[in-house]
Amino acid sequence: MEIPKVVERVLAGDRQAFAEVVTSYQAPLFGYLGRMGLPQARAEEIAQETFLRAWTRLADFDSRRGSFSTWLYTIAHRLALNEIGRSATRLELAMTADYEAACDAPAPADSLVAEQRRQQLRAALLQLPARDRAAVALAYIEDLALAEVARIEGCTVGAIKTRLHRARRRLAALLEDNRE
Amino acid sequence: MNDPIDEALEAARLTPPADFAARVMAEIASHQKPAHARLPPRTRLAREAAEWLALGGAVVAGLAQLLPLLFGLWTFTNAG
Numbered sequence: 001m002e003i004p005k006v007v008e009r010v011l012a013g014d015r016q017a018f019a020e021v022v023t024s025y026q027a028p029l030f031g032y033l034g035r036m037g038l039p040q041a042r043a044e045e046i047a048q049e050t051f052l053r054a055w056t057r058l059a060d061f062d063s064r065r066g067s068f069s070t071w072l073y074t075i076a077h078r079l080a081l082n083e084i085g086r087s088a089t090r091l092e093l094a095m096t097a098d099y100e101a102a103c104d105a106p107a108p109a110d111s112l113v114a115e116q117r118r119q120q121l122r123a124a125l126l127q128l129p130a131r132d133r134a135a136v137a138l139a140y141i142e143d144l145a146l147a148e149v150a151r152i153e154g155c156t157v158g159a160i161k162t163r164l165h166r167a168r169r170r171l172a173a174l175l176e177d178n179r180e
Numbered sequence: 181m182n183d184p185i186d187e188a189l190e191a192a193r194l195t196p197p198a199d200f201a202a203r204v205m206a207e208i209a210s211h212q213k214p215a216h217a218r219l220p221p222r223t224r225l226a227r228e229a230a231e232w233l234a235l236g237g238a239v240v241a242g243l244a245q246l247l248p249l250l251f252g253l254w255t256f257t258n259a260g
Contacts, residue, residue: 015208022204026196034194043194051204056211059224121188140189168185175184 003068010058022051025069028141029076035137036080037126046083050076070148073141077134077152084130124174128167135163136171 009017029050033043053075054061061071125133131153138149139160150157197203 016205018208019201019205022201026200030194030196035189035192037192038194040194044197044200047196047200048204048207052207052211055208118191121184121191125188125192136189171185171188175188 004063007058007061007063007068010055018051018055021054021068025051025072028143029073032073032076032137032141033080035125035140036084036130036133037122038080038083042083046076046079049079053079066151067148069141069143070151073138073144073148074152077138081130081134121175124171127174128170132163132167132170135160136167139164 003021006017006020010021026047029047030043033046038046050072054072057075061068125136128136135149135153138144138152139146144152146157146160150160153160
């Protein structure tokens, strides 16, 4: 999909053209929000708000300044950090994750073990500092280069590499602890 | 996927509900046209031109303040 053309169509009044944008970006956006540690319900709210803001502020998007995906993820990233920044929410995130795990656990033993493992992995991810987790979450979006991640975070590529290295090392240690 | 870190990041992945795009579009339908659509392209160009003009004016005004000061300093240092 050629985003500049789709944007032109939206600007010309073709509202349905925006549905193509939503369809294209919803899966990677949810992937990112999940890696940020947000539970499903919060992720849905933030993803919806991201697309609504993109819709209302499409005039601010300038393809000469950067790609559409960078612009869109910048909106999502700010919303996600605001959400995570609320201290009460942080506790809620952890509790919701545990609650969802308990409710979703299927009966067969293999599935239960897999789900427990999944929860351990998510819990380890949640223990990372928000900024480091953000760097990892953004870096794992397939169509974002490190330079774009740095742009979204408002820092240098070197700083992003440092955060990624630190986050991966910490995550590895946390996973190792869980295994013991 | 053997790397435990990749595994952790994959485990954290969420998926959008099947009707997510439809929900977003329904929400959008209840909104006004996007802000940009209310401004025709010419209006946007005129606004950008006005912004550049204001910036140019500010630069000229700043130089008009700075140059006499520099001239004064130069005169003072050469007076002796």
